[in-house]
Structure formats: C-alpha cells, structure tokens
Amino acid sequence: MGGLLDNKVQAQSLVDVVAERIEAAIISGQLEPGSRLSEQALATSLGVSRGPLREAIRRLEGRKLLERTPNIGVRVAALSLRDLNEILQVREALEGMACGLAALNMSDAEIAELRRLLDNHEKQRSVQENKGYYQESKDFDFHFRIVAGSGNERLARMLTGDLYYLLRVYRYKSSTKPGRAMEALQEHRDIAAALERRDPQAAEQAMREHLRHARRYVEEQIAAETTNGHPPATPRKGRVGRLD
Amino acid sequence: MGGLLDNKVQAQSLVDVVAERIEAAIISGQLEPGSRLSEQALATSLGVSRGPLREAIRRLEGRKLLERTPNIGVRVAALSLRDLNEILQVREALEGMACGLAALNMSDAEIAELRRLLDNHEKQRSVQENKGYYQESKDFDFHFRIVAGSGNERLARMLTGDLYYLLRVYRYKSSTKPGRAMEALQEHRDIAAALERRDPQAAEQAMREHLRHARRYVEEQIAAETTNGHPPATPRKGRVGRLD
DNA sequence: AACTTCGGTATTGCAGGTAAATTATTGCAA
C-alpha cells in the first residue's frame, strides 16, 4: 500500500471539477448563503461554457447546497436558525449512533490514534490558552475519525459528505464561547474513554451530550431572536457571487 | 386548508419534469437497479433534447439515485445487501427519533387519524386474510404521517424524500414473510398507543423495534449469502433502460 | 488457441446559438 500506482485514478469531467470548485467556494465563504449566482458570469469566470456549469449546479441542487427557482436563478442555500437546529438534531441521532458503532468496530490502533490526537490538541490549546477556541479542523478531524470508524459507510458519507458541509457553511462555532473550548476537549476525552472501554451505550451517550451542547447554543439564539423581535436573518439577496 | 388555491404552483422546467419521470421509473421498477441508461435513447423516448435530460440526471446523481462514470455512462444505483442494511440502520435511528418527536408534536387530531388508519388497515387485511401481506402504500402512509408529525421538516424530507425512495426501489417487503403482516400491524398499534400516551421514549422504542424486525430480515439474507457462497448479487449490467 | 493490436461505430462531453421569461427602465398620466 502507499504505492503511487495503487490509487485508481478516475477521469474527471469538467462537471466534476466545476462542482467541486463551487462547493469549495461555498464552504470557504467565498459564496455567501443566499447569494445569487449568475450562470454567464460564473461560466466565464471558470472558463467553461454554460452547459457543464449548469450540470454541476444541478448536482449540487440535488445535494441541497444550491436552490434553483425556475426562470429566475440559482442561489446558495441559506439556512435559518430553525433549519440549523433541525440539522443539528439529526446530527445528534446519526453521530450518536455512529459513535456507538465505533465502540464496537474501531480497531485498537485507531482508538489509540484518537487518543494521541487529543493529547496533541491539548498542547496546541495550551499554547493559545486564552484564545479559548478549538481549531475547527481539529474538531472536524476527531469527529471524522469516529464516524469513519463506525463501519457504516453510508452513514459516514451522510455525515461527512452532506451534513458537515451544511454546518461548515455557517462556521457555526459554539466554541467561540469563553470557556467552551476546554469543555469540548473534556467531552472529547469522555468519548474516547468510552470507546476504549468498548462501551457502545456510553459512547453514544457521550457523543450525544457533546453535540447537544452545540445545539443548545443555537436554541438560545433562536430564543433571543424571537423575543427581541430581531430581523429574521435576512439573507443578502442582492449580491451576486463570483469566483475570482 | 385543502383549498385548491392554497397550493403555490411553481413553474416546472423540463428538467423538473424529466427528473420526476425518471425517479418514478426507478421506483416503479421500469428502470432496474444497475441498468444503464442511454442518453440518446432516453432523450428521444421522452421527447426532449439531451441537454435537460443530462441536467436531470445530474440532479438525481446528487441524490444518489443515479451513478455516472465519466465517459462511460449512467446507471441506476444498485444497492448491495450490505448497503441496504446500512440504510436500514440509519433509518432506524432517524425514524426512531422522528417518532419520539411525534409523541410531543403531533396534534390529538392527527393521532386520532392515525388510529383510524390502522383500523382501516385491519379491515382490509382481514379481507385478504391469507394473502398475509401489508399493502406497501398503507405501510408507507402510516410511517409518512408520523415522520411528518415530528415537526422536524428536514428530518422528514431526509426520510420521505431520500431514504424511502432508495428502499422502495428494492420493494423489499419483509412483509411477504408468512406471519409478518399481523405482527407489523400489531407493532403499528403499539406505536400508536405510545403516541396517544404522549410518551416519547416508548414511541421511539416501539418504532425502533418495528424497524429492527425489517432489518433483521436483511441480515438473515446477508448471512445466507455469505455462507452459501452465493454469487454476490450481480446487477444486470447489459440491459439498457428505456421509458416507453 | 489465446492474446494483442487496430480500426470503425456508437456514445458521451462540451460549446455556442436561439427562443422565452423575468427584471429593470423609461415615459406617461393622475
């Protein structure tokens, strides 16, 4: 394994490239949620004709990252706080199950690796002590490994391929809250401990609790919004997203 | 509610129509899993050019109902027994949660309606007693209402819009098993009872158990397949699906 | 006889162009 010739390369059509590019732009924030995209502008900006671009858009449409209104146009899917809450609820159920399965299916080596990952995080955290925030990619890495370790490939794809993306768009870090980073790290440790004990029920519970904290944060925002008569998060409709 | 003017009609592009048509063809079995579809043939058969057809295909691709291999072609997604099992596992978690939420969020009227539905099923079942099988659409209706009653729209769409479709393709009726129909009806009653009691935990448990039975059926098949040295379910590759 | 190579045929991938719909703008009237 590891040889350069072992990986089977797949021909990539323009559509694939364009779709990936747009997806990346959405996640990176280059294309803001709710912003409209002009076919002509995007096509010339990417150097392709409108055919493949439209096909790429259709695919992302199927994945609910883009929304098209016939004869009007395409916009980046915008999630309301309510949507966000719903998605987090789904995530809780799915990733809870994944974690329970991981307790049964992950290899000892994988779990050990997970533990090392956390020690690593701890160090990095102590460096920027007061920054008090858990770097996004680290958090993602931890969750990713567990989900992959569940042994249920479809479940893993649903989480890492679909739900995570939607959440990332919102760079929704409840971890920006003051003491949250330390808490999160501790919760990660609890999860790892349950995995080491090979206790699926405890693992599921630990993961669910961890995720519930994140969700509570959103629920607080919802509550605040509805009481304050806050403007219901108007997604900027005017802006047209480019990729330059 | 229910007025003819309440439904907001959306302009439907050719792509929408074509996509729906293909989806229907897949579900109805007109297009078998694993079968290849020729763009030219489908296009002429549907009376559209290849452009919109390709876009429709791309969308279904995003929804994992179709799979495209670059420069080769498109085929209807084929699920192995292992895939099926994975999906059923996901369904268990998701629909379990949905049922728990439904116990909190469904209106009394909706629950009462559910009960009437079951009485109706019972009658119909007793008519074709020995046929011993729960008509597919009835079963779907029951589950559909509960899922919709969860109050979590995204969850409902994931289940009814995505997972159910994948499962329907396989018309995988564990209900064809001899005594299964009666059992299933009884389980439905248990679920309804938990909802009436407004007991979310019991509701979730009842639903999970109901679904676990279906899954066990698949697991048995997997076991049988691997021991018998059965050919691993070769999806017919040769056939080209038409819509005529 | 089996395997490889080579050419023809069919299918997919991509680009541009025309028609239809929506949005923006301008002019007119109240």
Next chain:
DNA sequence: TTGCAATAATTTACCTGCAATACCGAAGTT
C-alpha cells in the same frame, strides 16, 4: 410626486452541432 404601462435589457431554458472518448469486432502475432 406617485402609480401604472410599455418597452428594453438581462438572464435563464432549451436545442443543435462538433470534438473526444470508449466499446466492439476483425485481423494479425506469438
């Protein structure tokens, strides 16, 4: 000045045509 109407401009929707790639069968080689 405001509201409406007609028109112009922009954008999407769809179709056709051409290029690139893969598939299939025949001929040739080992």
